[in-house]
Amino acid sequence: MKNRRAIILILLAIASGLAAFFATRAFRVSNPSGDEMRWLADEFALTPEQVAVIRKLEADYAPVCAEHCRRINEIRARLATLENNSPDGEAARAQWAELVRECNAATMRHLESVAAAMSPGQGRRYLALVVPKLARHEHTHPFGLK
Amino acid sequence: MNPPRDPHDPDPLSRLLQSWRTTPARIGDEAFAAGVWRRLGPRAEARAAFAWLPRLFASPLAACFLVIASALAGGSAALAYNHATKTERMAAAYARTIDPLQMAPAGTRAGH
Numbered sequence: 001m002k003n004r005r006a007i008i009l010i011l012l013a014i015a016s017g018l019a020a021f022f023a024t025r026a027f028r029v030s031n032p033s034g035d036e037m038r039w040l041a042d043e044f045a046l047t048p049e050q051v052a053v054i055r056k057l058e059a060d061y062a063p064v065c066a067e068h069c070r071r072i073n074e075i076r077a078r079l080a081t082l083e084n085n086s087p088d089g090e091a092a093r094a095q096w097a098e099l100v101r102e103c104n105a106a107t108m109r110h111l112e113s114v115a116a117a118m119s120p121g122q123g124r125r126y127l128a129l130v131v132p133k134l135a136r137h138e139h140t141h142p143f144g145l146k
Numbered sequence: 147m148n149p150p151r152d153p154h155d156p157d158p159l160s161r162l163l164q165s166w167r168t169t170p171a172r173i174g175d176e177a178f179a180a181g182v183w184r185r186l187g188p189r190a191e192a193r194a195a196f197a198w199l200p201r202l203f204a205s206p207l208a209a210c211f212l213v214i215a216s217a218l219a220g221g222s223a224a225l226a227y228n229h230a231t232k233t234e235r236m237a238a239a240y241a242r243t244i245d246p247l248q249m250a251p252a253g254t255r256a257g258h
Binding site for chain 2: 013104107110134135136
């Protein structure tokens with residue numbers, strides 16, 4: 001009788017733990033899009049001065065990023081009209097590979113500048129978290145290649 | 147089957163049999179018997195060590211505490227899981243705002 005009561009109690013405890021787990025997960029609050037800077041400030045405990053520095057870095061990086069976007073779209077459009085094995089196609093693919101390297105290098109420099117604006121520990125954590133999320137398309141086919 | 151004998155039975159043989167006590171002779175190896183009791187010893191001690199557990203479960207207050215503690219542990223685990231997944235999600239969204247290779251085609255993102 002005592003053993004049965006103990007088993008029932010243990011099962012009840014497990015059930016309550018699981019119910020609390022799934023109920024809490026269901027009430028996850030989603031962040032609105034465009035809120036990345038606020039997330040950055042909260043996640044990496046940025047001071048107002050650090051936030052101001054990072055906003056300036058983002059503003060300086062925006063034109064570089066826009067230019068890269070433009071060149072990516074340009075090469076995509078060109079590759080969409082070229083044959084895979086043609087000389088122009090090969091040249092375009094080489095340009096694409098070079099552009100990917102350039103984009104990655106510029107993005108990494110920006111990330112490192114942002115990390116340098118944070119405290120050392122947070123900066124390392126920032127790089128460890130964000131760098132793996134970058135697209136590295138050096139070995140994949142560019143979009144639109146026939 | 148015979149009914150049990152009354153200790154105040156006047157029959158002398160019956161009284162003698164009621165009072166007779168004896169210790170049976172030990173059969174087998176002394177070392178074997180000692181080994182058996184040695185092996186039984188830790189298990190008996192372990193059972194004694196956890197004898198309080200069934201008594202604990204019998205207490206309504208302890209039972210309530212266990213259920214509440216389990217619910218709190220489940221909730222805490224979910225909060226930690228939510229935070230970890232949110233961090234990954236937000237980091238991926240942030241990377242999409244700075245990585246031109248992940249950005250949408252030109253003209254669909256504000257600022258570019």
